Amino acid sequence: MSELGLCSRREADEWIAKGWVRVDGKVVSELGTKVYPSQKVTVERQAAAEQSKRVTILINKPMGYVSGQAEDGYKPAVTLIRPENRWSGDTSPEQFHPTQLKSLVPAGRLDIDSVGLLVLTQDGRIAKHLIGQDTEIDKEYLVRVQYTKPGKLPDADLKKLNHGLWMDGKPLLPAKVRWQNDDQLSFTLREGKKRQIRRMCEMVGLKVIGLKRVRIGRVKLGELPTGQWRYLNADERF
Structure with a gap:
């Protein structure tokens, strides 16, 4: 049910317990019941009404x-x-x-x-x-930073922020990172590892002074x- 986009797993459990789920027209009341690709899953109108609230x-x-x-x-x-x-x-x-x-x-x-x-x-x-x-929903952040090394952040390190860094043993997905002004970067990501932006910045010698999320998808x-x-x-x- 979750994979079909009908509801979350928790909601599916609740609906099944309430007798609101049918497979090929028959009410299914047992959690974990197997459903084959050829079978049709339907939910009662009460479920949609509850979801709309x-x-x-x-x-x-x-x-x-x-x-x-x-x-x-x-x-x-x-x-x-x-x-x-x-x-x-x-x-x-x-x-x-x-x-x-x-x-x-x-x-x-x-x-x-x-x-x-x-x-x-x-x-x-x-x-x-x-x-x-x-x-596939991206998220945009405005990040105020301070470079901890002499001079300015090299272009090669800005490119690394866009693509090329590894975290927790895996390569990060491509990001969109660009300067907004002298001390602020815009980050657009499609993943959200714990403290990801702060850790990315540390890898290239940037210290995060402030971080604000300004957009999620549209x-x-x-x-x-x-x-x-x-x-x-x-x-x-x-």
């Missing part, structure tokens, strides 16, 4: 907040999702309700000392779309103020 929230994460579970005394970004922090420029007709905080998980991480666009979603399809192994941070949030609109697509 699930929200996706965009937040401009400030420094000092973690993306997911609370750790080392730091608060998770989800604690910022309160009515008083909703951006006044949010055009979505969606009304806030505390039930929207249930099962709201980050679709991709931002380090505690990084800021910018963070996606929190109840929709497993969106989470898989953004962070699944085969994702969705931009835009004018969303730091510490505030808005709903993903129905007509927006990553």
Whole structure:
């Protein structure tokens, strides 16, 4: 069901338990049931109705907040999702309700000392779309840097940032890295290893002073103020 893009694995488990899934017209209630390529999987309308109620929230994460579970005394970004922090420029007709905080998980991480666009979603399809192994969604970051060696970063090292570096024993996918101004680079990546940009910079003698995510796919941070949030609109697509 997950591979067909119908839902996430967790949602599939819930739907099967509720009797909302059929294979060739017969209700399947046992998890892990084998389905052959020739068989047809369908879901009841209740499943689609429940899925349509699930929200996706965009937040401009400030420094000092973690993306997911609370750790080392730091608060998770989800604690910022309160009515008083909703951006006044949010055009979505969606009304806030505390039930929207249930099962709201980050679709991709931002380090505690990084800021910018963070996606929190109840929709497993969106989470898989953004962070699944085969994702084609790119992410753009503005990175303020300081060169730790004499002179300026050589062009050859800028080329290495674009393609040629290895991490954790594997070559990194090609990236788009270019200067925005004298001390700021734009990074566009299609993968997200832990602290990847900071580690890439270290490899060529750059120290990261500040890191901000400004875009995920076609969705931009835009004018969303730091510490505030808005709903993903129905007509927006990553």
